[in-house]
Amino acid sequence: GAGVSQSPSNKVTEKGKDVELRCDPISGHTALYWYRQSLGQGLEFLIYFQGNSAPDKSGLPSDRFSAERTGGSVSTLTIQRTQQEDSAVYLCASSFPGGMNTEAFFGQGTRLTVV
Amino acid sequence: AQSVTQPDIHITVSEGASLELRCNYSYGATPYLFWYVQSPGQGLQLLLKYFSGDTLVQGIKGFEAEFKRSQSSFNLRKPSVHWSDAAEYFCAVLRNSGNTPLVFGKGTRLSVIA
Numbered sequence: 001g002a003g004v005s006q007s008p009s010n011k012v013t014e015k016g017k018d019v020e021l022r023c024d025p026i027s028g029h030t031a032l033y034w035y036r037q038s039l040g041q042g043l044e045f046l047i048y049f050q051g052n053s054a055p056d057k058s059g060l061p062s063d064r065f066s067a068e069r070t071g072g073s074v075s076t077l078t079i080q081r082t083q084q085e086d087s088a089v090y091l092c093a094s095s096f097p098g099g100m101n102t103e104a105f106f107g108q109g110t111r112l113t114v115v
Numbered sequence: 116a117q118s119v120t121q122p123d124i125h126i127t128v129s130e131g132a133s134l135e136l137r138c139n140y141s142y143g144a145t146p147y148l149f150w151y152v153q154s155p156g157q158g159l160q161l162l163l164k165y166f167s168g169d170t171l172v173q174g175i176k177g178f179e180a181e182f183k184r185s186q187s188s189f190n191l192r193k194p195s196v197h198w199s200d201a202a203e204y205f206c207a208v209l210r211n212s213g214n215t216p217l218v219f220g221k222g223t224r225l226s227v228i229a
Contacts, residue, residue, distance in 0.1 A: 042219050093159075
């Protein structure tokens with residue numbers, strides 16, 4: 001597509017439920033990043049994919065968070081047993097790997113509210 | 116570990132005044148450097164980037180930034196601020212080798228008053 005697409009744009013869930021957030025990157029972008037932006041905070045790195053593999057999972061805050069990417073394209077971020085502190089905007093970005101093409105393009109984000 | 120520091124959490128300027136937002140990075144070599152803007156309810160938009168060459172880079176919306184290796188800084192500037200520039204500004208760095216993610220500063224919120 002023309003840009004990075006994230007769905008849903010808004011999600012309200014009850015504490016303890018599982019949620020899945022979807023990211024559809026720009027066609028041809030092999031690198032994909034997930035970030036979390038909490039109210040008044042900066043962008044917290046969660047996980048990075050190069051193709052279907054995740055060389056850097058260091059930012060995942062707990063084992064309740066997981067992510068996968070299939071076909072080198074769409075990625076899903078799953079949060080199990082959601083907690084109120086998981087409420088945030090989850091941003092996805094994609095880019096070409098390395099060199100001069102490392103500009104990342106961001107989606108509009110998914111605003112997650114855990115009640 | 117590489118890090119990005121934006122010392123100013125919130126800055127208020129008058130419309131028409133000049134602006135400088137500070138950014139310092141911590142990394143042994145020169146990384147790729149970026150400034151992004153996030154307007155209320157909007158996604159992140161790239162303002163400008165520095166990879167190599169001329170240390171003064173021009174971006175969109177009249178913004179520019181200067182890379183100073185000796186100070187490990189990449190400050191964002193604009194000669195005359197418009198009310199529509201009110202937004203959150205993020206500095207980010209990327210190591211120029213290997214597969215690494217963008218590392219962002221915590222952002223500077225810009226308010227513009229009449």
